[in-house]
Amino acid sequence: MSQNEDFYASPGYLSDVGAFSRSDKNASDEVLPTVQAAPAHEVVACSSMNHDLVRTASPIHHIINRSSDYMDEILPTEVLSLIFSFCLPHFLCHARGSGPLMFGAVSKKWRDTAWSTPNLWSSISIIIDFNPQRLSHQTSLAEEWLARSGQRELSIQVHSQGHHIDDVMEDTEIDYLIFLMRPLIGVLVQYSYRWKSLDLLLPTCLFNYIIPRNNNAPLLERLKVEPPPKGTSRRGDALRFHLTPLLQRIDIRDLKLKTLEVQWDFLTHFSGVGMSVDECLEVFRRTRRLQHCRFAKIGPNESEFPTPLNEDWILVWTIQRLQLGHRHNFGRSYLFNTLTLPSLISLQYEGHRERLPVAALSVFVARSRCALTQLALSAVIVSDVELIDFLKLLPSLEILQLRSPRGDSIGMSDLLLHYFSLNPPPEAALEIAKFLPVLTTLHYSGRFSFSWEPLAEMFPIAIFLEDKIVPLSMEIPQPTLIDALNLRRRPLRSVTFKFYENRKAERIPLEVLPRLVAALNDGVSIKIFHWDSLRGTDMLKRGIMEFEATSNIRLVP
Numbered sequence: 228m229s230q231n232e233d234f235y236a237s238p239g240y241l242s243d244v245g246a247f248s249r250s251d252k253n254a255s256d257e258v259l260p261t262v263q264a265a266p267a268h269e270v271v272a273c274s275s276m277n278h279d280l281v282r283t284a285s286p287i288h289h290i291i292n293r294s295s296d297y298m299d300e301i302l303p304t305e306v307l308s309l310i311f312s313f314c315l316p317h318f319l320c321h322a323r324g325s326g327p328l329m330f331g332a333v334s335k336k337w338r339d340t341a342w343s344t345p346n347l348w349s350s351i352s353i354i355i356d357f358n359p360q361r362l363s364h365q366t367s368l369a370e371e372w373l374a375r376s377g378q379r380e381l382s383i384q385v386h387s388q389g390h391h392i393d394d395v396m397e398d399t400e401i402d403y404l405i406f407l408m409r410p411l412i413g414v415l416v417q418y419s420y421r422w423k424s425l426d427l428l429l430p431t432c433l434f435n436y437i438i439p440r441n442n443n444a445p446l447l448e449r450l451k452v453e454p455p456p457k458g459t460s461r462r463g464d465a466l467r468f469h470l471t472p473l474l475q476r477i478d479i480r481d482l483k484l485k486t487l488e489v490q491w492d493f494l495t496h497f498s499g500v501g502m503s504v505d506e507c508l509e510v511f512r513r514t515r516r517l518q519h520c521r522f523a524k525i526g527p528n529e530s531e532f533p534t535p536l537n538e539d540w541i542l543v544w545t546i547q548r549l550q551l552g553h554r555h556n557f558g559r560s561y562l563f564n565t566l567t568l569p570s571l572i573s574l575q576y577e578g579h580r581e582r583l584p585v586a587a588l589s590v591f592v593a594r595s596r597c598a599l600t601q602l603a604l605s606a607v608i609v610s611d612v613e614l615i616d617f618l619k620l621l622p623s624l625e626i627l628q629l630r631s632p633r634g635d636s637i638g639m640s641d642l643l644l645h646y647f648s649l650n651p652p653p654e655a656a657l658e659i660a661k662f663l664p665v666l667t668t669l670h671y672s673g674r675f676s677f678s679w680e681p682l683a684e685m686f687p688i689a690i691f692l693e694d695k696i697v698p699l700s701m702e703i704p705q706p707t708l709i710d711a712l713n714l715r716r717r718p719l720r721s722v723t724f725k726f727y728e729n730r731k732a733e734r735i736p737l738e739v740l741p742r743l744v745a746a747l748n749d750g751v752s753i754k755i756f757h758w759d760s761l762r763g764t765d766m767l768k769r770g771i772m773e774f775e776a777t778s779n780i781r782l783v784p
């Protein structure tokens with residue numbers, strides 16, 4: 228394929244050329260009789276005139292191109308190549324997905340520079356719909372594309388699309404699908420020794436043919452695999468990458484763990500969607516250096532990986548971040564009863580409006596002796612007392628996020644806010660002082676289920692003094708505040724509350740505003756929003772504007 232053909236040889240272009248040829252033929256049929264009737268000397272004169280015009284236009288076009296493309300004259304090839312490299316990410320997001328091919332359509336120097344810059348060809352994205360003609364063109368283009376990549380590490384993405392691929396059921400259809408894809412797969416496999424990132428959304432029947440040379444992908448660092456939504460899999464389908472010594476990240480979705488044969492020794496990040504409980508535990512058994520782990524839509528135990536007889540729990544020293552999302556809370560307690568993660572610092576748990584396994588979670592934290600600094604609970608049902616008792620086990624917690632997307636699960640209550648108070652009753656002062664003493668960030672989204680006064684108690688008391696809001700301190704002694712001021716104050720720097728479709732939360736009482744504004748002026752980020760079905764309202768900003776409009780006090784400097 229020539230340099231120009233790889234840009235213009237697309238199905239759409241070819242069909243346009245055919246249409247042009249047909250229209251040109253029809254036009255020539257109509258004009259031919261007139262030409263034959265014309266005297267011979269007139270035909271010769273017209274031909275000579277046309278030749279003169281073409282010869283005159285050629286240098287004019289050359290001058291225009293040189294004057295308009297001044298970069299050809301002043302920029303060295305190395306600089307132009309560097310500019311292309313910086314611009315490439317923008318063009319990769321282009322709807323046509325042509326990437327560096329767009330540079331070749333500008334001028335000869337641009338084309339020569341782009342064609343000889345391997346960095347521009349180190350990433351390729353192929354969207355296939357299994358159209359034979361289009362697939363043949365994509366195979367040829369991929370072969371020439373990768374040939375220009377020099378010795379660069381490669382990032383390859385191959386995604387299938389089209390509703391008909393979801394309906395491939397018969398063996399004959401699968402065989403035809405394999406027949407269509409074998410040439411493209413063959414081109415990609417030739418460069419397996421330079422794969423760095425591989426992103427596949429393909430039917431599993433093709434996995435047996437994506438075999439790296441000598442089963443070795445020595446530079447592969449990231450692998451993402453997902454079959455089509457309704458694609459079928461056959462027994463024995465598997466991706467066999469036996470030698471992947473640098474593989475660090477795996478991201479799979481709706482894929483059986485047995486379908487993936489890779490080296491797990493150096494894996495640091497794993498993300499799995501639609502896996503069973505026993506598959507999740509098997510991932511922990513296989514990895515030795517795993518640091519970040521995410522499981523979403525965890526399904527019931529399928530007994531594909533039986534528990535070893537002598538296994539009490541699974542100990543993984545390296546995991547720091549764990550994210551769990553259960554499908555109807557299958558195995559929610561079993562995971563926590565089986566795992567021991569001493570280095571865990573971040574835990575995110577989504578329960579799909581099911582009860583939080585507080586007992587199993589508390590035992591897990593105590594057994595692991597982990598110093599959690601971040602906790603996010605979403606769509607779980609738990610009582611105030613259970614949540615407070617669990618949070619008492621986490622004195623190292625710095626970030627707490629509570630989410631109730633539909634307003635029918637976890638909620639913020641006056642009792643919970645009472646434990647954040649800076650002005651508690653004397654009999655509870657010591658207990659509250661030990662509750663989350665280093666908390667810096669509190670985010671809540673859900674229904675409005677508390678009073679404004681306990682929320683204000685989270686911040687120092689403020690008073691009006693000379694038309695300003697001033698937080699009370701030891702310089703303004705108040706006997707009733709001595710206990711509160713002697714407490715170890717939490718270093719709260721960010722507080723966010725979002726309420727959904729509740730008219731009760733539309734106004735912040737005027738007696739509460741001074742405290743919130745004083746903390747805001749002290750550098751604390753405070754955001755209070757009310758969201759209805761149409762828009763969101765910044766309640767704090769609205770309250771400040773209404774207060775300043777009805778008084779002579781400037782709340783925000």
